[in-house]
Amino acid sequence: MMISASVRRLSCDYVVAVVGGGTGIGAATAEHIGRLGSSVFVIDEDATAAAATAAAVASTGARAGSAGADVCDVDAVQRAVDKAARWNGRIHAIVNVSGLQDRAGFDPAFDDFERTPRIALTAALVIAQAVVPRMYKAGYGRIAHLVSAGDLGLIGLVRSQSKELATTGISVNALVPPRGAIVEVAAMLAYLISPECIWPIGAIDNCPGKPT
Template sequence: MSENYGRASYDFANAVAVVTGGASGIGAEVVAHLRRCGARVAVWDMAALADDDAWKVDVTDLDSVERAAQEVVKRFGRIDFAVNSAGFAGPTMPLDAYDPLMWRRIVDVNLVGTFNVCRAVVPHLRAAGAGRIVNIASLAGKEGTPNASAYSAAKAGVLALTKSLGKELATTGILVNAIAPAAVHTPILAQMSPAHVQTMIDKSPMQRLGESIEVAEMVAWLCSGSCTFNTASVFDLSGGRATY
């Protein structure tokens, strides 16, 4: 990334954010970036973390999510931002070869999990009369990735949920937006063959993968006071790969 133009800076002092999937990958970078900007960040993840502000949360378990939301409000007094970054890609294979239980698990984590978190935090945001929700979707939800029917369908659902909820809350002071990244350089790529990773790079007009910090920078803008007239929107982060 070029540093020639300078980077935006944000003052999130006194703001409280919840970031799901915050233990690794994009979520961890979002946590770090929001903290650098002064926010207090509650990390929700299935992994156990040596972090005083981490909660072990299964986003597919509504009771777990609602308990964590109440505990965050009890500790910090409020929730201002919710970033839904928890995700699960699952295996890649033809639709008719998928184990139905695995297919459903992928949809549960990516789509139902996003619903559960939104359902738990929206009452707190509505009571405050302000807030930001940012859903990390995927270009797969717009274009459909072959041999990833569950992940593509779930992320398409996240995009539609974002548009629906954003319109529901448009007059409340709560803005709801989604980011649709193409392939991002995260540890999960180590699970893929070098040839598969190279194929993803070759599809990018910029001829590279995205970086987690680039996602985090967009999350910060969407949470900031500079974003005021964007809601129910999808922001591509694809190096030019997105076609609509």
């Protein structure tokens, strides 16, 4: 499915957390969302990288903060989310790029083959447990996961969560990005966590951008 990624300017009261925002697509997404006017809180296993991204977001004029947290550590993620919510008592949206891995090929290291999808699934569940209660209470929330094409387990989890939360005002989506289209992916993720994304999609299999 392809949809328009146009997003109007966001309010500084609109709080978005970006998990895995220390580098790469996560950092680009955090900066893009900041340029739209939203407050951005960057969460990454590397606290130094998270702080550097937050500084870059702040340079756009947006409010920014950061925390270091292992995405599979329930308590650490909850503390980071609680810290972000101190701005105005809410988390409106969260982007998760922590599980994105390229596992193409027929000869991956077994440990990586087993560990990577487990981390992706665990992170998605931990993140949902951290933010959904707040979003449910507010009657509004946006959750977007960036996933690899082969992450069928994670896509299945996202579809299940999307269906379960469909009547609550919370949308949960997964985006499979093309290679080399960081700007386009950041824009699409910004759309998925914006008020413009008004229906639960469950999963998006294509993102407009550069060919793979």
